[in-house]
Amino acid sequence: GESVGLHLPTLSVQEGDNSIINCAYSNSASDYFIWYKQESGKGPQFIIDIRSNMDKRQGQRVTVLLNKTVKHLSLQIAATQPGDSAVYFCAETGGGSNYKLTFGKGTLLTVNP
C-alpha cells in the first residue's frame, strides 16, 4: 500500500555539523508534508512543513527540500546542537486532504558534543 518511509533509521553527527534526514514517500497525490521532532518522553513537535507547489522552505536553522519527481523529502538542520538529538518523523497527507497524516517510522538523530 501507499506509505511514507525513511532511508536511515539512525544518524550520528558532531555538534556544529549540518544534518540531513531523508524521507521517501510513495503516494504521488500527496500534497502536504510535515517534519516532526520527538524527544524522549514527549509528543511529536512540529518543525516545518511544505506544500507540493514548493520545492524548498526554510525556517530557523532548518530547511525542507521536496523533490516530487523522485518522491523524496529531506530535512536539513544547520549547525546541529545537542538539543537537536531526537527522533525525526516525516508525515504526509494524501491527495484530497481528509486531514489524516501518514507517518514514517522515524530517524534517530544523535548529536555528539
Add this chain to the structure above:
Amino acid sequence: DAGITQSPRYKITETGRQVTLMCHQTWSHSYMFWYRQDLGHGLRLIYYSAAADITDKGEVPDGYVVSRSKTENFPLTLESATRSQTSVYFCASDGGSSDTQYFGPGTRLTVL
C-alpha cells in the same frame, strides 16, 4: 495557554478493565486525533473527529471507543483492555486550515 493536554500521563491497568484516556485542547480546533505509538510501527491512527459528534475510524480502531460531545474534549476508551493495547497514546488536534497537527504529551498505558 495550555494548548493540548492529556491525562493521565501514566496508567497501569489489568486485562479486562475499562480505561479512559482524556484529551483536552484550548484552541477550538475542529479536528482531533488519537494515535498509538509502538516500537516498529511508528504512529498509527486509531480514531479521528472532524467536529463535535462526528468521529471516524482510523487504521487500528478495534478495541477502542471515542466520543466528542464538546469540541475541546476527545476521550478514548478501551472497553476491555488487552495486553496488546500496552502502548503510548497521543492525542493531536488540527485547526483545519493547514493540515498541521499539534500533539499532546502522551499517555503511557501498561496493561498487565
